[in-house]
Structure formats: C-alpha cells, structure tokens
Amino acid sequence: MDRRNFWKSVGTAVAMLSMVHCLAGQEARPAERPNILYIMSDDHATNAVSCYGGMLKDIMPTPNIDRLAAEGVRLDNCLVTNSICTPSRAVILTGKYSHNNGVYTLHDDFDRDQQNVAKLLQTGGYNTAIIGKWHLHTEPSGFDYYNVLPGQGKYHDPILKEKGQPWQDHQKGGKEYKGYATDVITDLSLQWLKNRKQDKPFFLMCHHKAPHGLWEYAKRHKHLLESVNMPEPASLFEDKSHRSDGSREYGRNILNLAGRMNGLKRGKEWPTGRLDTTEMNDEQKMKAAYQKYLKDYLRCIAAIDENVGRLLDYLDTEGLTENTLVIYTSDQGMFLGEHSLYDKRWIYEESLKMPFLARYPKEIKPSTINDDIITNADFAETFLDYAGIDIPSDMQGRSFRSNLTGKTTSDWPDAMYYRYWMQFEGSNVPAHYGIRTKRHKLIFYYGLPLGRKGTTPGWITQPGWELYDLKKDPRELNNCYSDPKYAKTVNNLKSRLLKLKEQLEDKDQQYPELMALRKEHWD
Ligand code: CA
Secondary structure, eight states: OOHHHHHHHHHHHHHHHHHHHHHHHHHOOGGGSOEEEEEEESSOOGGGSGGGOSTTTTTSOOHHHHHHHHHSEEESOEEOSSOSHHHHHHHHHHSSOHHHHSOOSTTOOOOTTSOOHHHHHHHTTOEEEEEEOOOSSSOOOSOSEEEEOSTTOOSBSOEEEEBTBOOOOTTSOOEEOOSBHHHHHHHHHHHHHHHSOTTSOEEEEEEOOTTOTTOOOOGGGTTTTTTOOOOOOTTTTOOGGGSOTTTTTOSOBHHHHHHHHHSEETTEEOTTOOOOOTTOOHHHHHHHHHHHHHHHHHHHHHHHHHHHHHHHHHHHHTTOSTTEEEEEEESSOOOSSGGGBOSOOSSSHHHHBOOEEEEOTTTOOTTEEEOSOEEGGGHHHHHHHHHTOOOOTTOOSOOOTTGGGTOOOTTSOSEEEEEEOOOBTTTTBOOEEEEEESSEEEEEEOOOOTTOTTSOTTOOOOOEEEEEETTTOTTOOOOOTTOGGGHHHHHHHHHHHHHHHHHTTOOGGGOHHHHHHHHHHOO
16 A cells, blocks of 8 residues: 555544544443442451452352452452551552552541542542541542541441531531441442432442441341351461561450450440450460451451342342442451451551452453452552543552453563551551562561651560561461571562662651661661
8 A cells, every 4th residue: 555545544544433433422321431339348358258268268158249250350469558447548549659648547637639539530520429438537529429437437327427517527427327337338329329310420439337346247147157166267376486576576466356355345345245254264265256256257247248239239220230340349458367366457468468359341251360469559540541531640550450351561560569657556566568579578667656647656666577488388477588598589679679669759768767777677
C-alpha cells in the first residue's frame, strides 16, 4: 500500500470507528461502565475464608464469599501496607501510603479535603455511597450518601450516622437500628441499591464491623460450632527463641486474651459470656481462650457470609451480575492463634495478608488464582481504571485490572513495603518496617514512638532484625537473619528496602532518633 492509500484507509477506518462510537453513544446506557460493589469486613483472616483452604475450611465453610472466587479471581498475595483499621482504610481511599495520606495510626484524623477515590468516581459520573464501618474520624467526603457507625460501632442494635445529620463528634450521634450490625448494614446497602438513581453506575462500599473484637455474634449463631473441638494452629505455643529482641516478648497473646475473657471490661462481663479460668494453669488457659475466641469469631463470620449471599442474590435478581465488579476483602488480616497471638498489626503473614476476591464476568475468568504482589495502595487506582477515569500521578499504587485477567506486565512490582507506626504500650506491638518479596521477608524493629499520635511516649523497645525464607518456612518459625547462608540475601534486601522507601517518599531522615538507631544497627 502506498502512502496515500494508507492514509486513505486510515481515514476510512477512523470515520467508521467514529460512526460506531456515535451509534454506541446514542444507545449508551450508564451500565456500560461497571458498577463497583466493594464489600469489606473488619479483621477477616484469609485462614477463615474457606476458598483459601486452611484447617478451618470444612469446619466453617463460607460458601457465599467463596462464590466470588469460583466465579472470579482469588488473590493470594494481597498485602496490607500498615496492618490496622484506620490507616488501612485511608490507604484504600487515597491510593497513598500512611506517610503520604497523613493517617499513620488509629488516632490520626483523615484529612477529608485531600483527594480520594470516592471524590474522583463521584465527579467522574458515579453514584457513590458508603454504609457501615468508617473509622476515619472526620466526616466522609466524596460520597453522595453515607450511613456509618460512629467510632467502632455496636454489634447489637447499632447506631449509624446518616448524611445530612450534623457530624460533630465522630464517636457519637446517629440513629439506632434494631437488629444485628451485619444484617443492618446489608439491609441499608440493599435499600440504597434499590433506591439509587439508575442513570449512573454505582460505587458502593459496604463495610462490615464484623468480625472485629469483641466478637459478638448474632443470636441465631449462638450454638454454631458448639460441640466442635477447634483444631489448634501449629504455632499456638510457639517457642520464640528464634526471634529477635525486637519482637520476642511482645504482642497480644492468647494468654492475655484469657485474662480479659475471665475478668471484667469497664465493669462489665465479657459480652459473649465470661470464660472462667481461675482454676487453670497457663496452658489450659491458652487452650480454653483459643476455643472461645475461634468460635465467637467464626460465628461473626457466619453472618457475614449469609449477608454477602443476600447482596449477590440481589445482583442476580436485578440482572446486575454481568456488569458489576464485586469485591470481597478485609481491612487487614488477623491472627487466629498463630504465633500465640490474636489481633493484627504485625508484618507476619496472617496479619499482612488480606483476603481479596473479585468477580467481573466480562473480564475475569472463573476460578482464576493470582499470586502477584498487590497491596491496598493499589485498590483506588484499580477502581478508577475500571471506571475509565485518569489515575492522579500522586497516587502511589498501580491498577491491577489486567493482572486479574491473567496479564501481568513484566514491570509489575515483585516486592512491597510495609510499615507499622503505632508504638503503643497498650497493644504491646513495637513499630517496625520491612520488605516482603514472594520468597523472603526482612523486618526491622525500630521500636520508637517518633512522636506519632496514639503512641506511648517513652515506651522504647529493643531494636532487632528478622529474616524469613517463606519458601522453606511459610509459617515464619525460623528467623534466619543471622544464618551466614543468608548474608547475601540480607544485604540485597536491605538495599532494596532503602530503595523502596526512597521511591515511596518515606523519609527516616526527619526522625533523628531513628537515624541514630539505624546508624548503630543497620550493618
Ligand atoms: Ca481492622
């Protein structure tokens, strides 16, 4: 083809394309951009989602949540960048790490004037709503509708604050709804879906309070698992001599939980009934508290699973399944007795891993499993990609839309950066940061409060380094930092860690006490 004919044919093709575009435009229905239904629970461990396998899968199946994996994709390396409620939620909304979105700890207020994904979707033509747990202190911004729990919220007869009411104190205010929180949040979500303006695609964040402590289940699940003897994880009684001084003695362990379940909390008995451990030795206490913890926790999950089923049924009934991206995830992971722990906060796998399932039949093949390293800093970018909205250059993650279809670009990150800032004596978890690749994890416990909100001034814990070889030791029971065989790996990971920090603009240089510690303990 000569030049002129080439341009002529290009011209014809362009004309045809614009005709197609025009025709499509005439019939364009808002349904052409996908709806996004984002369901997130609070503290749901991958080990308690049955499609992830694990020892609880037959004891406590989650068939409705699993439907998303069977009809879509399961992420096996979805990792949280700061494993705690408020910070994780801020990362998800902004696509920025804690040090760039300003929410380092549970006690930082979210700056509602900064850019967030709901604002971008809203101005980009989406109907936006958030219902349920919020926990970012300031009034939600970017949502056409919100109805959220003040603070942590209540499990039974929850109070929610609806858009239009004065915001004022984020811990107080709102209206009582009779029933169980997970049911109520789903009822309100369904109500919003039914009454939504149908001229736009929707973005709904349905955020459950469950299964956050103190694990108050619905009355209908009171007898669930009653006669079951829950299997114990291999590391319930972990010998922590392999650990560094930075972590060995710390954490919220099950023995401490036994004490809490036995005693009173603010003058009240434990909400699901006291666990009397007075006659027990420590081992018996651990075992008894573990049984109660797991049963209460899994009963909370039973209600989540039922309610995920209700939302999926609604999409089916309304013919919305094809054109809705549905996600199920949790704000972080959770320890279910592994390393003798409950709670989260740590960089260890159970706390670091988020369950993440996504269904979008137009693009994602059924039963896809993806093990790329994806973080909660990538969520916002991904929503924008599906919505066809430009991703702002100051967002720090990347869209993983194409990863979900099996196409991972060759430059996709093969490591992630983690940082837990909240050096707080009450939770007994030291501040730390680290790098996680598919094979290894290197952790630096610096143990300093650095003047951050919600930390304990003067609570300074021992520094320490840890390295785990996740291929040989997936349960992280052998810290091999000092093993000469790993000397090269350690050096390599240290320089990659510094490079990642630099790329992500997390500057230790602004904390002289941290730099002094690094000088002493880096090599
Ligand atoms: Ca949480």
